[in-house]
Amino acid sequence: MSTPHYDLIVIGSGPAGEKGAAQAAYFGKRVALIEREAVLGGAAANTGTLPSKTLRETALYLSGFRQRGLYGVNMSLKDKVTARDFLYRERQVQHTEHLRIIANLRRHRVDLYNGQASFADAHTLRLENRGVAPITLSGDHVLIATGSHPFRPPVFPFHDARVYDSDTILNLHGIPSAMLVIGGGVVGCEYACMFAALGIRVTLLEGRDRLLAFLDADVAQLLTRSMIEMGVDLRFNESVAAVAVTPAQLTATLASGAQVTADTLLVAAGRSGNTDRLNLPAAGLAAGKRGVIEVNARFQTAVPHIYAAGDVIGFPALAATSMEQARVAMVHAFDLKYKTHVAPILPYGIYTIPECSMAGETAESLARNAVRFVAGTAHYDANARGQIIGAKMGFLKLLFAADTMKLLGVHAIGEQASELVHIGLIALHTGAGADLFIETCFNYPTLGELYKYATYDALGRRAKARGKSFAPFDPADAPAATAAAAPTAAPDSPAASSR
Numbered sequence: 001m002s003t004p005h006y007d008l009i010v011i012g013s014g015p016a017g018e019k020g021a022a023q024a025a026y027f028g029k030r031v032a033l034i035e036r037e038a039v040l041g042g043a044a045a046n047t048g049t050l051p052s053k054t055l056r057e058t059a060l061y062l063s064g065f066r067q068r069g070l071y072g073v074n075m076s077l078k079d080k081v082t083a084r085d086f087l088y089r090e091r092q093v094q095h096t097e098h099l100r101i102i103a104n105l106r107r108h109r110v111d112l113y114n115g116q117a118s119f120a121d122a123h124t125l126r127l128e129n130r131g132v133a134p135i136t137l138s139g140d141h142v143l144i145a146t147g148s149h150p151f152r153p154p155v156f157p158f159h160d161a162r163v164y165d166s167d168t169i170l171n172l173h174g175i176p177s178a179m180l181v182i183g184g185g186v187v188g189c190e191y192a193c194m195f196a197a198l199g200i201r202v203t204l205l206e207g208r209d210r211l212l213a214f215l216d217a218d219v220a221q222l223l224t225r226s227m228i229e230m231g232v233d234l235r236f237n238e239s240v241a242a243v244a245v246t247p248a249q250l251t252a253t254l255a256s257g258a259q260v261t262a263d264t265l266l267v268a269a270g271r272s273g274n275t276d277r278l279n280l281p282a283a284g285l286a287a288g289k290r291g292v293i294e295v296n297a298r299f300q301t302a303v304p305h306i307y308a309a310g311d312v313i314g315f316p317a318l319a320a321t322s323m324e325q326a327r328v329a330m331v332h333a334f335d336l337k338y339k340t341h342v343a344p345i346l347p348y349g350i351y352t353i354p355e356c357s358m359a360g361e362t363a364e365s366l367a368r369n370a371v372r373f374v375a376g377t378a379h380y381d382a383n384a385r386g387q388i389i390g391a392k393m394g395f396l397k398l399l400f401a402a403d404t405m406k407l408l409g410v411h412a413i414g415e416q417a418s419e420l421v422h423i424g425l426i427a428l429h430t431g432a433g434a435d436l437f438i439e440t441c442f443n444y445p446t447l448g449e450l451y452k453y454a455t456y457d458a459l460g461r462r463a464k465a466r467g468k469s470f471a472p473f474d475p476a477d478a479p480a481a482t483a484a485a486a487p488t489a490a491p492d493s494p495a496a497s498s499r
Contacts, residue, residue, distance in 0.1 A: 004111075006032045008333070009125055009139035011117045011278070014042020015049075015319045016310030017145035018101055020326030025108035027336050032137055033110050034117045034127060040105075042147045043311070044319045045097040047167040052190060054090040055170075056351050059194040090170065113137070119283035122303055126279075141305050141333045144293060145326060146278065148271040148311035151290065156182075156267050160245050163265045166191070176200060176263035180252055182240055183268035184211050186350050189223070191266055193353040196230040203233040203260050205240065212350065216362045216411040218377075218397060223356055223413060226393060230353065273312040297341070299329035307333055321346055345428050349418035354394055357421035360409035360428045361399060372402035374465070376458025380414045383453075384445030391415050396450040398424065398437075400458050405434035412450075420447050434459060 007029035010021045017033060018040070025031045037046070044050060105112060115129035120136060128134045150165035157163055161173065166187045177200065181192045184206025192204045204227070211220050211227075211234075228234060238258075243265070244251040252260045273291030280286055280293075284303045287293055292314040299307045307329040310322035324342045331338045350356040366373045380386030380394035394414020401408055410424025427436055437455040442448045 003124070003136045003138050004032070006030045006111075006137065006139040008032070008141045008143060008330070009034065009137055010110075010143045010145060011125070012042060012145035012147055012274075012310070012312075013040040013101065013105075014145060014147045014310060014322065015044050016147075016312075016322040016326040017042065017143065018104065019323040020143045020145060020307075020309060020330050021110045022104060022108045023327045023330040023336075024334060025110050027334065027338075029334060031108070031110045032113060032139070033105060034113045034115065034125065034137075036114070036116045038114070039094075039098050040101045040112075041094075041097055042145075043149075043167070044322075045094060045101065047170055049319045050093055050097055051090045051170055052166075052187075052194075053351050054093045055087070056190065056194045056353070058087075058089050059197045060353070087170065087172070116277055118277060118279040119285075120279075122283045122306065141307065142283075143326065143329060143333075144275075144278070144301070144306065144308040144312055145310045145322075146274040146312050148273050148291070148317065150267070151270045151272045152267065153269050155240055155242065156265065157243055157245050158267075160250070162250055162263065163243075163267065165267050165269075166271075169266055172264075178262045179203070179264045179266060180250070180260050180262035181205070181266045181268060182252075183270075184208070184234075184236075185268060185270070186212065188266070188268035189227070189350065189352050191268065192232050193227060193230065196227070196232045197353055201231065201233075203235065203262065205238045205254070205260075206234070206236050207239050209236050212356075214348070214362075215350070215356060215358060216397060216409075217364060218395075219356050219358070219411050219413045222393060222395070223352055223354070226354060227352070271311065271317065273314070275312060298332040299325055300332070305333070316346065316348070318346075318348070343429065345425065347418075347421050347425050349421070351418070354391075354414045355417045356411075356413045357417040358409070358411045359421055359425040360407070362409055362411070363399060366399065366408060371408070373399050373408060374402050374405075374458050374462045375399050376454040376456070376461065378450040378452075378454035378457060380447070380450075383447060383450055385447050385449070386414070388445060389415055396420065396447075396454050398451070398454045398458055400434055400455075400462075402462065405459070405462070406431065407433055407436075414447075416447060420450070423448060423451055 008024045008031045010017045010033040013033055013035040021031045021033045113127055115127040117125045117127055120126045124136055124138045126134055126136050150167050152158055179195055179200050179202050181188050181204045184204055192202050196202045211224055239255045240252050241255050242253045249261045250265055275287040275291040285301055293301055293308045293312050295301055295308050295313050299309050301308055309325035309329050311317045328339060328342050331340055345360055347359045377395050377397045380391035391414055397411040399409035407427050410421055412420045434455045437451045
């Protein structure tokens with residue numbers, strides 16, 4: 001039997017694999033895609049991005065959380081929520097996404113293969129599937145898009161059905177009364193929020209002294225306050241030394257000596273690349289720490305015709321960036337004269353409650369680099385749309401260059417923050433500044449108006465700083481522009497006008 005030959009072989013059908021395959025096929029290349037699981041979509045469709053965000057919406061709905069800020073509306077969780085209630089919508093979204101991916105690959109005439117792929121040599125892949133004789137495929141180029149899996153520290157008894165990682169939590173057997181979440185990163189914070197919204201007693205352990213160190217400090221501070229108000233028991237500078245298992249409960253002994261009991265443990269300790277079964281040495285490759293494959297700016301590995309994209313190459317390991325990485329990789333692989341690089345400024349969305357989002361610089365990064373800047377903030381509770389939806393907390397914070405008022409960073413926390421950030425993201429990409437938001441007429445009432453009033457706030461602060469002293473703006477003044485700070489009234493700002 002002859003070995004089928006392709007212009008491109010893609011390993012993995014997650015966001016990077018699907019979009020990389022479609023990109024090459026769109027430009028007329030013969031493409032094969034190999035997926036080892038029974039369903040397509042990788043972690044994004046099956047265990048990560050879409051399922052977790054769907055569960056978040058389900059938790060908000062079942063708990064009536066969004067209605068709590070509306071006058072006269074009293075929503076409460078029904079007496080007994082089952083795991084079936086919680087996971088029903090998530091299963092529906094998964095199924096729809098599976099159908100979409102299949103339709104997209106078929107539309108681009110990508111050949112699909114099911115099985116575990118491993119390299120026989122740098123151009124040949126061996127494909128094994130239980131009960132079927134192995135086959136081989138050869139290709140001019142290969143895209144490794146195998147994704148990642150949760151890292152499981154040995155201290156945790158994953159053999160116990162009550163101990164979950166960020167993939168297996170979707171197989172939750174029942175709604176527990178108490179949960180211990182280990183790891184205050186994005187995944188840990190997201191799940192801690194959604195389970196707390198359901199009324200579960202959640203304890204969250206974080207080894208550092210704050211949540212999400214990459215976020216703007218004001219955003220992280222408000223998120224921390226919100227989680228505490230939701231009932232999350234946050235414990236910083238803590239780690240687990242041992243876990244005792246009994247039929248009645250799980251007891252974690254912390255490094256500090258304290259003990260925490262819970263019905264369920266969720267371990268969110270990061271992820272490792274899915275490379276251990278690829279036989280990379282046969283292709284002249286080797287994986288680094290936690291299975292990560294090193295690539296250059298074109299997403300080439302050490303073997304020039306083999307590319308890699310998505311979680312398997314490490315940070316930032318986001319579905320959105322994975323798609324773009326794979327598309328750019330294929331442009332370089334086939335010299336397509338198309339998009340040759342991933343956008344230099346990436347948005348980050350954290351689907352906590354409330355959700356957070358950012359793009360560009362933070363006040364901390366600007367201060368570290370001695371960049372003079374001014375910050376402006378606008379709050380949801382002073383925005384008409386914010387009042388309508390009952391948002392009692394949340395803000396938009398903009399960072400501008402102190403001399404030119406060019407936008408340098410945008411940070412949001414509150415309802416629809418991950419959507420709201422895109423206005424600022426486009427402004428960052430075009431090099432726009434304060435004038436853009438002042439001159440733009442936003443729909444009323446909308447959260448988008450926050451951009452105008454955050455800009456007014458920044459202009460007012462800049463004028464006040466210059467009026468007091470002719471010295472350059474000092475980044476140390478930045479803490480004045482926090483969520484709790486009273487805005488300095490600028491002409492036509494909410495404090496100066498009621499329009």
